[in-house]
């Protein structure tokens with residue numbers, strides 16, 4: 001199994017190499033050269049299996065010969081042992097044929113734990129075998145950072161630096177990043193927005209002296225292993241609702257496009273997905289683009305769903321790569337145009353995108369109203385991101401096809417917005433009930449590449 005860059009100018013890599021590399025050296029993103037197929041019978045055979053066994057069967061073909069079956073099973077078992085629900089990703093019925101996929105039962109209460117816990121184990125195993133160490137640098141609008149810190153804290157062969165936009169994450173998200181005491185994890189509050197955090201991370205990858213000097217690795221969804229781990233819950237949820245014998249639709253609260261792109265891969269593998277609906281907040285660049293208005297960056301407006309306050313949606317590059325028929329030259333050209341403001345999508349590619357994705361947008365007022373209405377209707381308390389999914393799903397779904405909306409975070413991560421919506425202050429689960437009492441360790445830092453690189457060089461373990 002080989003991985004190739006969306007921009008076509010970087011070496012082909014194995015799964016393990018792609019995972020440890022992060023961004024391709026031509027600035028592109030790795031994708032599988034071929035997408036493994038699961039037959040109708042392979043999918044039917046997932047029925048009744050544990051989440052761990054489903055992970056093994058869905059992900060195994062992507063790994064090639066990088067890990068043995070026994071190693072991979074052991075890694076999966078460790079990754080999902082800390083989830084607080086026996087089903088890891090349980091489904092709840094919200095309304096007839098509308099289901100909520102709860103992805104917030106991991107240690108940091110967001111869907112990021114599914115991939116991050118797994119790649120934390122994969123990194124440890126690969127680095128120990130190779131006798132190597134890496135410096136992980138990540139950008140976060142709140143959830144990737146906390147999940148990465150949780151997964152990698154205390155490891156001797158990894159230093160982790162997480163850039164988050166100062167003042168633009170929830171207090172719970174910030175504290176999850178700033179309170180771990182382990183010396184190998186570092187929360188950096190950048191003077192800028194998420195897009196600037198992500199741009200500086202990509203700048204560091206594109207500065208080869210720095211990249212090679214500190215042995216840079218990435219755990220954002222630029223890392224294909226992150227996305228592949230997220231493919232699994234599309235299979236587990238669809239099968240428990242009757243796939244492959246019937247079609248299932250999904251609505252995904254979307255920002256950096258990693259989660260919904262995992263749904264696209266599941267569909268390409270053979271999962272009978274009817275609709276894949278992109279749900280955006282007021283930062284609706286993806287919705288406008290899928291609506292045929294081109295991909296043009298605007299100002300990011302802070303919202304009550306801060307994790308989705310994104311204009312430069314990194315994985316959209318992967319979606320474009322497939323929509324342009326794997327034309328890496330065309331993708332490279334679009335990404336050049338994006339650097340100077342934006343681009344129009346060709347008619348053919350737009351047609352391909354619209355055959356795969358539907359999209360909708362949810363305003364701030366609609367998000368609040370959905371939290372309140374869902375609580376009244378079914379007793380379920382949604383986080384603002386999940387609420388955006390529920391609202392957009394309601395507008396797009398075909399009532400004859402089961403719709404699964406992804407609940408990407410626990411409401412307790414965004415208590416102020418939830419309280420505003422319905423008057424309830426969702427309590428933190430007991431394992432983190434003292435989060436507000438723990439002391440914080442954050443470095444405020446300028447949005448400047450040289451300053452960041454100096455800071456990282458100075459603080460990596462020697």
Ligand SMILES: Cc1ncc(COP(=O)(O)O)c(C=O)c1O
Nearest residue numbers: 143254255256257258259307408
């Ligand atoms: C809670 C939450 N919901 C939705 C998203 C959007 O997911 P993606 O960036 O994979 O589109 C994020 C951020 O990634 C998030 O943290």
Ligand SMILES: N[C@@H](CCOP(=O)(O)O)C(=O)O
Nearest residue numbers: 140141142143144220221256
């Ligand atoms: N919403 C994300 C943004 C980064 O996304 P990623 O999937 O590329 O890591 C966050 O919470 O940080």
